[in-house]
Amino acid sequence: MILVGLLLFAVVFLGVGWAVSTEMFQHRAWRRRVESGDTDIVAALAAIPGDRVLVTTPFHLRTLLAVPGPMPAVRMIVSATAPLSPQVAREVEDRFAAPLLEIYGCTEAGQLATRRPVEGDLWQTFRGVTIATGLDADGDAAWFAAGGHIETPTALSDVLVLETPEWFRLLGRGADMVNVAGKRASLAHLNHLLCEIPGVVDGAHTLKFIASAVESAKTGTT
Numbered sequence: 749m750i751l752v753g754l755l756l757f758a759v760v761f762l763g764v765g766w767a768v769s770t771e772m773f774q775h776r777a778w779r780r781r782v783e784s785g786d787t788d789i790v791a792a793l794a795a796i797p798g799d800r801v802l803v804t805t806p807f808h809l810r811t812l813l814a815v816p817g818p819m820p821a822v823r824m825i826v827s828a829t830a831p832l833s834p835q836v837a838r839e840v841e842d843r844f845a846a847p848l849l850e851i852y853g854c855t856e857a858g859q860l861a862t863r864r865p866v867e868g869d870l871w872q873t874f875r876g877v878t879i880a881t882g883l884d885a886d887g888d889a890a891w892f893a894a895g896g897h898i899e900t901p902t903a904l905s906d907v908l909v910l911e912t913p914e915w916f917r918l919l920g921r922g923a924d925m926v927n928v929a930g931k932r933a934s935l936a937h938l939n940h941l942l943c944e945i946p947g948v949v950d951g952a953h954t955l956k957f958i959a960s961a962v963e964s965a966k967t968g969t970t
Contacts (some may be wrong), residue, residue, distance in 0.1 A: 797911035799823070802844075806832045809840050822846045828853070831918065835863035839932075852918060857893045857902040860915070870915050878913035 793800060798821045807829060825840060825848040837848050850872050853859040861871040876896035884890040884903045891908045894901040909917040
């Protein structure tokens with residue numbers, strides 16, 4: 749029932765607009781005010797009457813955590829566009845005293861699954877949606893989503909680890925997978941580890957940087 753309600757909620761928000769407008773975040777002036785610790789976003793959320801649901805992104809959640817003072821009461825928080833680390837998710841839930849849910853989706857197939865990061869890294873597909881392995885048009889191994897709102901089985905651009913057709917772990921985009929010391933990792937996961945280092949506000953790896961670091965490790969240079 750939670751998954752059905754979450755899906756219905758997402759559809760309603762797409763139809764009537766965001767409680768806190770994404771256009772507001774995209775506006776450069778507003779972005780500068782939020783990044784500088786301005787509390788206008790908190791005031792705007794508090795001004796919304798009745799039950800509130802905050803729909804946002806990992807970037808904006810990290811920004812909100814830097815704003816001092818209490819947060820307005822919300823029924824839940826929904827995050828999308830990128831995976832959220834369990835540490836940040838726990839901080840957000842503690843700060844807002846509300847559950848935080850993530851939505852996983854892609855351009856190819858739309859919304860596919862949800863999870864609560866503080867409870868683990870497994871994603872559960874929406875009702876009727878299943879994931880299976882197969883071969884793509886080039887004959888390479890791929891993961892396909894089918895059922896529910898997906899009319900025909902659709903190949904995903906992400907690399908998954910299937911537990912069941914309805915439960916999986918997300919490793920990252922297939923194009924972002926790299927081999928580090930004999931182990932596969934995604935740039936998204938490496939970026940997540942980088943941003944978890946105390947004192948790091950934001951950062952990102954590039955393939956050129958990783959190649960340089962691997963070569964330095966082999967030669968003993970810096």
